[in-house]
Structures are given as C-alpha cells and as structure tokens.
Amino acid sequence: xxxxVLALSLxxxxxxAASSYAALPQTVRIGTDATYAPFSSKDAKGDFVGFDIDLxxxxxxxxxxxxxxxxxxxxxxxxxxxxxxxxxxxxxxxITEKRQQEIxxxxxxxxxxxxxxxxxxxxIQPTIDSLKGKHVGVLQGSTQEGYANANWREKGVDVVAYQxxxxxxxxxxxxxxxxxxxxxxxxxxxxxxxxxxxxYAFAGPSVKDKKYFGDGTGIGLRKDDTxxxxxxxxxxxxxxxxxxxxxxxKKYFDFNVYGD
Numbered sequence: 001x002x003x004x005v006l007a008l009s010l011x012x013x014x015x016x017a018a019s020s021y022a023a024l025p026q027t028v029r030i031g032t033d034a035t036y037a038p039f040s041s042k043d044a045k046g047d048f049v050g051f052d053i054d055l056x057x058x059x060x061x062x063x064x065x066x067x068x069x070x071x072x073x074x075x076x077x078x079x080x081x082x083x084x085x086x087x088x089x090x091x092x093x094x095i096t097e098k099r100q101q102e103i104x105x106x107x108x109x110x111x112x113x114x115x116x117x118x119x120x121x122x123x124i125q126p127t128i129d130s131l132k133g134k135h136v137g138v139l140q141g142s143t144q145e146g147y148a149n150a151n152w153r154e155k156g157v158d159v160v161a162y163q164x165x166x167x168x169x170x171x172x173x174x175x176x177x178x179x180x181x182x183x184x185x186x187x188x189x190x191x192x193x194x195x196x197x198x199x200y201a202f203a204g205p206s207v208k209d210k211k212y213f214g215d216g217t218g219i220g221l222r223k224d225d226t227x228x229x230x231x232x233x234x235x236x237x238x239x240x241x242x243x244x245x246x247x248x249x250k251k252y253f254d255f256n257v258y259g260d
Contacts, residue, residue: 023227027066030056031086033074033139035164036183037190038252039092042071051257054248055109056090059235073163075141078102081220087228089220092183094143096214106219106232110249111259114144114213115184117172117192118203124179125204132156134178137168144181147212169196179203189252216259 032040032052039052048069060067070086077089081103094112095105116136118124124134131152138145140161148159160177162168169191171177180187184206191197207213221229239245249257 024063024065024231025087025228027068028060028063028088028228029068029070029086030088030090031070031072031077031080032056032089032091033077033164034071035166036074036092036186039186039190040090041190051110051248051252052090052092054251055236055239055245056088058239058244058248059232062235062238063231073141074139075163077141078220081222084222087221087225088232091220092186092217093220094214095216095218096143096212098146099214099220104221104223104225104229106221106229107236108216108218108258109236110217110257111185112143112213112217113184113206113208114147114181115187115206116179116181116203117187117197117200118179120199120201122179122201122203126181126207127204128152128155128157130204131179134158135160135176137162137171137177137180139165139168139182142182143213144183147207147209148181150212165190172200181207185253185257 032048034040034042034048038050040048040050043049053069057067072080074091077091077093078099080086081089092112093099095108116124116126124130133156135158136148136152137160138148140163145159145161148157153159165182165186168177168180168182172180173196187202192200192202219232221232245258
C-alpha cells in the first residue's frame, strides 16, 4: 500500500511538472530589433545573435516550445504584439509605467541605464546648458526618446529620432549628430568597444529617471497571455538559479549585467 501511495505521489508530481507548460502554443513568435548589439543583432549568415537571443532560446527550450524570431523596427514591436503578429518581445524593452498601461511584462531580465556618447574629448554632458543647440540621436520609440523629448527638446536641443540604432551610429560617425543617447551597455559593447567606435566615448554620467527608464528590462507580453507570462517567468527563474544566466552573460559582459 505504501509503495502504491508513493508511486501515485511521484506520478502526480511528475504530471504537475510536465503540465506547467502544457497550455502553451507549440511555436512562440518573438519580436526583436536586431540593430542593438550585443543584445540582438544578425551575424554574417543573417542569423539572430546576442544576449537577448540566447536568453529567449534557453527559455523556449525549457518551456518545450519552438522559438521563431521576428525582426522589427523598435517602435513597431508593441503595436505588432497588440495586433498578434508576434507573441512576445525580447529586445532590451524597459519596464516602464507607460508601457505597463499597454502590455504586461515578465520579471526583470537585466538592468538598463541610459547614457550619452560623443566624440572623444567632447565637452558634452547630459545637461540643458551643454546640449542646447546640439543634435542628439535617439532610437524611435525608446525610453531615451521619451526622456529627451520631455526634458530636452523644448529647451533648445535638437532630438533626432531614428528607426534603428545602426543609423544613429552612422550619422554620429558622419558628423551629422553631436551625440547619441541610448542604453549604456548597448553603447559600450555594441559600439564603443568595436572598431567603428574607437574615436568615441561616454559623455557624462548615466541619466537616471525611473519615470522614463523604469526598473530594468523584461519580456513584453499581451496582458491576457497570463499562461505564457507564467511560463517565461518560471523558465527564467530556473536558469537564474542553476547558473545558466551567468554562463550566458559571460559571453558578452565582464560585469554584472543583471544589476541589483
């Protein structure tokens, strides 16, 4: 009798574990802006690569679903999610109060500070006095665009929005911009440490404002997709606990990208 009870208990436990992802679709379409290295970009073969991609693939593996990555301009990601053209967003998407009015978020994936970059030796700082009359590039639809429009534009700063980050770096290098304002880690790893960014550096300290920059980045999801959100959260917590997160992060960063 005891053996029967034990066997039934084990069976129930295994069934519960297996059913935790049972209600999920077989394929999950994940939208990403592939111009934001080292988080999301494309390699020479046209394949999606980066920390966001690795995290997403690992979570989908644990969820036992197929990940299909869908490239998109950043500002089209949330509209595409709401229109059900994609099922999730993994693309350095900051968790802000404004975005939470439209969509749901997973637990935090990593920290997301914002910072200016400019030519080495430039006196530019993230202040009105320093930026007045200057041309500053931002990614269209980003938290940096929201902050710059609200705090700088009406005070004499020319805030120029671009559809993707590569265009910003291109215009910065061509002298059409005085500075670029973006995620600090993306700027460091995806530009400043690359050959194209050797003549550029951070300009001033990180810009802090919880209203615009939120509490790190997360996976964007539709509010009614509660089972998918729960599955992503479960898979993410598992890979954080078993050391997989740190292993993946070390491929791209030599610091604690998760933050506090």
